[in-house]
Amino acid sequence: MVLGLLVLAAAGYVALRMKVGIDYQWNWGAISQYLFRYDPESDTWVPNLLMQGFFTTIRLSFWGTLLALVVGTFMGLCRVSRSLFRHLVGGTYVGLVRNLPPLVLIFIFYFFVADQIMPLVGVDDFIRNCSPGTEAFLTFFFARPQFFSAFLSALITLALFEGAYIAEIFRAGIQSVEKGQWEASAALGLSRYQQMRHVILPQAARIILPPLAGQFISTIKDSAIVSVISIQELTFQGMELNLDMQTKS
Numbered sequence: 001m002v003l004g005l006l007v008l009a010a011a012g013y014v015a016l017r018m019k020v021g022i023d024y025q026w027n028w029g030a031i032s033q034y035l036f037r038y039d040p041e042s043d044t045w046v047p048n049l050l051m052q053g054f055f056t057t058i059r060l061s062f063w064g065t066l067l068a069l070v071v072g073t074f075m076g077l078c079r080v081s082r083s084l085f086r087h088l089v090g091g092t093y094v095g096l097v098r099n100l101p102p103l104v105l106i107f108i109f110y111f112f113v114a115d116q117i118m119p120l121v122g123v124d125d126f127i128r129n130c131s132p133g134t135e136a137f138l139t140f141f142f143a144r145p146q147f148f149s150a151f152l153s154a155l156i157t158l159a160l161f162e163g164a165y166i167a168e169i170f171r172a173g174i175q176s177v178e179k180g181q182w183e184a185s186a187a188l189g190l191s192r193y194q195q196m197r198h199v200i201l202p203q204a205a206r207i208i209l210p211p212l213a214g215q216f217i218s219t220i221k222d223s224a225i226v227s228v229i230s231i232q233e234l235t236f237q238g239m240e241l242n243l244d245m246q247t248k249s
Contacts, residue, residue: 185200
């Protein structure tokens with residue numbers, strides 16, 4: 001009860017300071033028109049700037065989390081592997097990615113992957129020559145054709161960045177299982193793969209899942225960094241909206 005009153009009092013104080021202490025007139029009513037707009041050609045309501053950015057953020061975060069889960073699982077298993085080579089590969093990946101600023105990764109993959117690798121493997125040609133049905137599918141689940149290469153670069157960057165943290169989640173979860181479980185499963189004659197699949201991972205899953213949910217939330221927040229390469233997610237659309245409203249005023 002007391003905590004709730006303190007939170008309400010703090011919120012009221014912040015609202016008051018925003019109203020009288022900041023030289024800015026908040027026009028919240030103008031935001032609703034940028035959520036949805038009426039399209040006379042299709043005779044229906046379609047997403048406007050903010051909702052378009054929101055949907056792009058969700059797509060980027062969803063696919064980024066799935067790809068990061070694959071990368072993180074593999075690297076996490078490398079981190080606990082008996083093989084010195086795999087252990088070094090996992091440790092190098094985690095240490096390198098976690099100590100590089102995400103903005104640097106964004107620029108590396110945007111200017112290298114999007115400009116060099118994408119044309120080399122024919123992604124741009126595929127997008128230009130795809131059927132209308134394929135184009136509609138890619139637009140709905142990923143991005144519009146003109147932004148597809150940049151979206152893919154941002155997706156790979158986000159997945160590699162988040163994968164390093166997911167790898168540590170898997171490593172910690174696996175290593176939290178008691179050593180006796182390894183010894184008992186080995187005594188039953190199980191191979192290393194069978195031990196991991198049938199004994200260790202099922203027990204580690206209850207420890208791994210909660211931080212994985214937190215990492216998905218972190219992925220949504222970290223996706224804002226891709227606005228620097230003109231990915232039209234929520235942060236980018238918010239900045240565009242701000243410029244538009246300043247121009248009109």
